[in-house]
Amino acid sequence: MLDALMAAFQWLMDAGPTVMLPVIITVIGVIFRLKITKAFKAGLTLGIGFAGIRLILDYMTSNIGPAAQAMVKNIGIELDVLDVGWGAIAAVTWSSPIIAILVAAILITNVVMLILKVTNTLDVDIWNYHHMAIVGIMVHYTTGNALLGIAASVVMAATTFKIADWSQPMIEKFFGIPGVTLPTVSATSSLLIAWPLNWLLDKIPGINKIHFSLKDAQKKLGFFGDQMIMGLLLGSIIGLLAGYNIQEVLQLGVSMSAVLVLIPKMASMFMEGLMPISEAAQKWSQRVFKDRQLFIGLDAAVVVGNQDVITTALIIIPLTIFLAVVLPGNRMLPFADLAVIPFRVALVVALTRGNLFKNIIIGLFTTAALLYAGSITAPELTSIAQGVGIDIAVVGTALFISSFAATSLTHSFLVYLAFTMNLFISIPIMLIVIGACWYYFEVIKPRRGDFYDADRQEVSVQSDNLEI
Amino acid sequence: MKRVLVACGNGIATSTVVASKIREYAEEKGIALQTDQCKLMEVPGKASSYDLVVTTGTFGGDVDTPVVRAISLLTGIGQEDTLQEIITKLEQ
Numbered sequence: 168m169l170d171a172l173m174a175a176f177q178w179l180m181d182a183g184p185t186v187m188l189p190v191i192i193t194v195i196g197v198i199f200r201l202k203i204t205k206a207f208k209a210g211l212t213l214g215i216g217f218a219g220i221r222l223i224l225d226y227m228t229s230n231i232g233p234a235a236q237a238m239v240k241n242i243g244i245e246l247d248v249l250d251v252g253w254g255a256i257a258a259v260t261w262s263s264p265i266i267a268i269l270v271a272a273i274l275i276t277n278v279v280m281l282i283l284k285v286t287n288t289l290d291v292d293i294w295n296y297h298h299m300a301i302v303g304i305m306v307h308y309t310t311g312n313a314l315l316g317i318a319a320s321v322v323m324a325a326t327t328f329k330i331a332d333w334s335q336p337m338i339e340k341f342f343g344i345p346g347v348t349l350p351t352v353s354a355t356s357s358l359l360i361a362w363p364l365n366w367l368l369d370k371i372p373g374i375n376k377i378h379f380s381l382k383d384a385q386k387k388l389g390f391f392g393d394q395m396i397m398g399l400l401l402g403s404i405i406g407l408l409a410g411y412n413i414q415e416v417l418q419l420g421v422s423m424s425a426v427l428v429l430i431p432k433m434a435s436m437f438m439e440g441l442m443p444i445s446e447a448a449q450k451w452s453q454r455v456f457k458d459r460q461l462f463i464g465l466d467a468a469v470v471v472g473n474q475d476v477i478t479t480a481l482i483i484i485p486l487t488i489f490l491a492v493v494l495p496g497n498r499m500l501p502f503a504d505l506a507v508i509p510f511r512v513a514l515v516v517a518l519t520r521g522n523l524f525k526n527i528i529i530g531l532f533t534t535a536a537l538l539y540a541g542s543i544t545a546p547e548l549t550s551i552a553q554g555v556g557i558d559i560a561v562v563g564t565a566l567f568i569s570s571f572a573a574t575s576l577t578h579s580f581l582v583y584l585a586f587t588m589n590l591f592i593s594i595p596i597m598l599i600v601i602g603a604c605w606y607y608f609e610v611i612k613p614r615r616g617d618f619y620d621a622d623r624q625e626v627s628v629q630s631d632n633l634e635i
Numbered sequence: 636m637k638r639v640l641v642a643c644g645n646g647i648a649t650s651t652v653v654a655s656k657i658r659e660y661a662e663e664k665g666i667a668l669q670t671d672q673c674k675l676m677e678v679p680g681k682a683s684s685y686d687l688v689v690t691t692g693t694f695g696g697d698v699d700t701p702v703v704r705a706i707s708l709l710t711g712i713g714q715e716d717t718l719q720e721i722i723t724k725l726e727q
Contacts, residue, residue, distance in 0.1 A: 254647075294648060342693055438647055438651045439651050442655065463709070463710040466709075468645055468647075468648045469693075471675065472694045
């Protein structure tokens with residue numbers, strides 16, 4: 168019986184993600200008591216999304232791959248790790264054979280932590296589980312041990328929920344959104360660098376007095392923040408650096424503009440397909456915890472519209488390209504994820520309460536960390552992508568893919584390292600660091616009464632409203 | 636046919652959830668509407684060709700089109716009120 172099941176599963180995996188996703192999602196949907204027709208349509212939507220991502224990535228690498236190569240020959244900048252964007256990486260994550268187990272593990276971690284009352288964050292934003300799941304997939308790939316992979320995702324989940332708890336006062340006070348936390352790793356990860364760095368900057372005489380603001384930056388630079396313009400510009404610049412003629416430069420510019428506009432459209436198919444399941448999970452969990460006042464975990468997309476965040480992001484975007492060129496040892500060519508820089512800086516902005524000077528300083532450090540971690544983990548990520556049928560080989564080169572998500576994120580990178588080094592040394596260190604942070608945020612900080620924690624509010628949500 | 640622009644941080648994640656909830660609700664009420672999604676940054680450029688802008692977060696921009704904040708459609712708390720507000724604004 169078990170053999171037959173394993174054989175069936177293997178057969179399904181061999182058929183590839185476009186077949187596997189609809190089947191797996193239909194089964195998960197039925198478990199969450201969706202109607203089978205609705206579950207199947209959701210699954211098929213995911214399969215279509217994956218097919219779309221594969222098409223676009225193929226188009227992207229066959230255009231920009233040779234250009235990146237020519238750029239190396241022409242001016243000697245060796246950036247052979249292509250940033251294909253979080254959407255593509257999320258698609259790879261959702262296509263992993265162990266994704267169902269990891270998602271279950273993350274959900275169970277949340278429920279158990281809620282029952283034990285060690286977190287107040289109810290995170291049923293299933294879509295964003297991909298940030299926590301990819302760490303498990305990477306660990307599984309590197310160590311060959313599925314249990315370690317699951318453990319890595321559980322650690323990611325537990326720490327993310329805690330960071331979400333600890334940053335809740337910022338969400339309420341700075342962004343004015345009560346009752347909500349943001350367990351979105353792509354946004355919270357920056358805090359790992361921002362918290363200590365912000366503290367340090369505040370201690371330096373002179374630096375802690377600098378304040379300046381750019382009121383009109385958004386109006387002037389907003390045009391360049393548009394995905395299609397950014398793609399056109401970046402594509403054209405890469406073409407120029409590659410020594411292409413004007414016709415080829417323009418062709419590359421428009422192709423890259425197309426890529427930046429199309430990848431998110433495909434990624435949104437994933438989102439759409441997962442929505443019915445996410446909703447079912449939300450209804451279920453809110454029923455179970457209806458007597459508790461909880462923070463609802465949301466996608467960080469709800470705060471990136473803030474003016475200070477956009478202004479900071481518009482300044483960090485060109486600086487990211489600059490850093491990529493000048494940082495020794497960086498191999499990542501920033502591209503698709505320049506569009507989501509607002510997510511990477513949103514909580515930094517909240518932490519500094521909109522101090523633009525500090526935002527830029529901290530932003531430079533968090534970006535450098537992203538570039539390095541993205542370069543280091545690119546080979547593993549590339550192999551995993553190839554494993555689910557995304558072929559990025561450009562004839563005659565070794566091109567790697569990466570992004571500003573997955574293990575490029577400082578938080579994810581550290582957990583990945585902890586699980587792939589000498590476990591007897593790295594796991595105790597990791598646990599001590601987590602314990603120390605926990606002690607600081609839950610014992611020391613509330614006593615001191617910082618700006619944001621001064622009157623840590625009760626959740627304004629009434630429990631009887633929780634049932635939809 | 637009413638046109639609603641749904642905006643969030645990246646024009647993908649939360650706006651997909653909100654847009655489909657609005658469409659479902661409108662369908663129940665028998666109102667014909669079309670939703671488009673975009674990034675918050677793009678709202679000032681696009682808003683004028685829509686009847687209503689719905690955002691999933693804080694939006695500080697300045698547009699002439701009425702704007703509804705719809706974070707409740709994500710948390711599920713106060714969802715019905717927000718949906719009603721959207722319909723009311725559309726019918727004006």
